[in-house]
Amino acid sequence: MTTLITNIKELLQVRENSIVKVSGAEMAILPTIKNAFLLIKDNLIADFGTMDNVPKIATDKIIDATGKIVLPSWCDSHTHIVYAGNREQEFVDRINGLSYEEIANRGGGILNSAKKLNETSEEEIYQQSKARLEEVMRLGTGAVEIKSGYGLTVEGELKMLRVIQLLAQNYPITIKATFLGAHAFPTEYKENRKGYMECMLNEMLPEIAKNKLAEFIDVFCETGYFTAAETEEIMEAGIKLGLKPKIHVNQFNSIGGIQAGVKYEAVSVDHLEVMTTEDILALKNTATMPVALPSCSYFLSIPYTPAREMIAAGLPVALATDYNPGSTPSGNMNFVVATACIKMKMTPEEAINAATINGAYAMGISETHGSITIGKKANLIITKPIPSYYQLPYAFGSNLIETVVVEGEILT
Numbered sequence: 001m002t003t004l005i006t007n008i009k010e011l012l013q014v015r016e017n018s019i020v021k022v023s024g025a026e027m028a029i030l031p032t033i034k035n036a037f038l039l040i041k042d043n044l045i046a047d048f049g050t051m052d053n054v055p056k057i058a059t060d061k062i063i064d065a066t067g068k069i070v071l072p073s074w075c076d077s078h079t080h081i082v083y084a085g086n087r088e089q090e091f092v093d094r095i096n097g098l099s100y101e102e103i104a105n106r107g108g109g110i111l112n113s114a115k116k117l118n119e120t121s122e123e124e125i126y127q128q129s130k131a132r133l134e135e136v137m138r139l140g141t142g143a144v145e146i147k148s149g150y151g152l153t154v155e156g157e158l159k160m161l162r163v164i165q166l167l168a169q170n171y172p173i174t175i176k177a178t179f180l181g182a183h184a185f186p187t188e189y190k191e192n193r194k195g196y197m198e199c200m201l202n203e204m205l206p207e208i209a210k211n212k213l214a215e216f217i218d219v220f221c222e223t224g225y226f227t228a229a230e231t232e233e234i235m236e237a238g239i240k241l242g243l244k245p246k247i248h249v250n251q252f253n254s255i256g257g258i259q260a261g262v263k264y265e266a267v268s269v270d271h272l273e274v275m276t277t278e279d280i281l282a283l284k285n286t287a288t289m290p291v292a293l294p295s296c297s298y299f300l301s302i303p304y305t306p307a308r309e310m311i312a313a314g315l316p317v318a319l320a321t322d323y324n325p326g327s328t329p330s331g332n333m334n335f336v337v338a339t340a341c342i343k344m345k346m347t348p349e350e351a352i353n354a355a356t357i358n359g360a361y362a363m364g365i366s367e368t369h370g371s372i373t374i375g376k377k378a379n380l381i382i383t384k385p386i387p388s389y390y391q392l393p394y395a396f397g398s399n400l401i402e403t404v405v406v407e408g409e410i411l412t
Contacts, residue, residue: 003378109326
């Protein structure tokens with residue numbers, strides 16, 4: 001199956017030589033080709049260039065992209081798409097003055113979602129989750145990471161990871177699974193932190209590793225949740241079983257989580273709303289990707305990740321949705337890119353780099369995703385006719401996507 005896209009107004013994120021990420025000042029550079037073509041063969045990018053050099057070959061399908069922008073699909077490296085029900089009431093509670101922490105302390109938050117998930121059948125969780133996955137695919141996401149963490153029991157965590165595995169089997173989108181048993185301490189372990197740690201490390205982890213249900217291990221390293229020392233212990237246990245660390249850090253407080261992540265070579269450290277000079281310095285010249293979640297800041301009215309300071313320090317930055325029922329009930333990466341520009345003062349070029357090539361790096365798939373490079377997956381967004389790619393963050397409330405291509409297949 002070959003598809004030729006012609007007359008592309010501008011083809012974005014063109015990388016003739018494959019790169020894994022962009023950092024610092026490089027983030028402001030977004031290579032493009034105007035009046036371009038792109039050739040898809042089977043599910044891969046086979047060729048691209050200017051229309052002056054369009055190949056004269058027989059193709060199964062031709063798409064005329066006159067007036068339209070083509071770019072790689074979004075790579076969303078941090079989500080909690082698999083969950084049961086919703087937390088609408090907590091949304092209203094926050095409007096009425098309760099903080100995220102206050103809601104959590106009275107049994108809401110993560111523990112609320114865990115209760116609902118453990119009361120819901122695996123089939124029903126799958127049905128709810130696949131509807132969310134289909135929605136984010138239509139919004140231009142071509143690769144997504146999904147975490148467990150709303151089970152907080154052996155069976156609950158395994159149930160979530162089996163649902164993630166089934167989604168990966170049934171949909172063309174690339175899905176990466178993360179074990180996040182260390183999302184919160186269950187109510188029955190509030191006075192027995194060591195007991196829950198032992199449950200995770202001695203019961204959950206071996207089962208997950210044996211059944212190959214996850215590629216990454218995550219921890220919510222935050223005041224009131226898991227300490228930096230507990231985070232290190234969990235990462236170390238996961239690494240021994242072949243899982244790579246990705247951790248939640250610095251959402252409300254800086255308590256040493258970034259330093260712990262760097263020490264254990266975490267693929268990414270995510271949230272970063274509260275960053276000290278020491279935190280930024282700790283990330284310099286490391287392989288760990290900082291991931292910002294601006295729609296979480298928007299929804300909770302908390303500070304935004306200081307992307308300008310981080311980029312000025314030479315760091316890379318990735319963008320993700322944090323799609324979850326409590327703090328970000330949206331998987332719209334277009335809104336994330338726009339919010340990064342509007343609230344974090346990232347340029348459109350920086351935000352697109354952060355949501356494509358750097359997002360791919362943050363889930364270990366930058367060799368196959370995140371740029372227009374021959375041999376990479378044909379995961380593409382084709383916009384409606386727009387004046388320029390600046391329109392993507394500028395018209396933040398409009399759906400500017402006309403066509404989404406996932407692994408060479410056009411979504412309908």
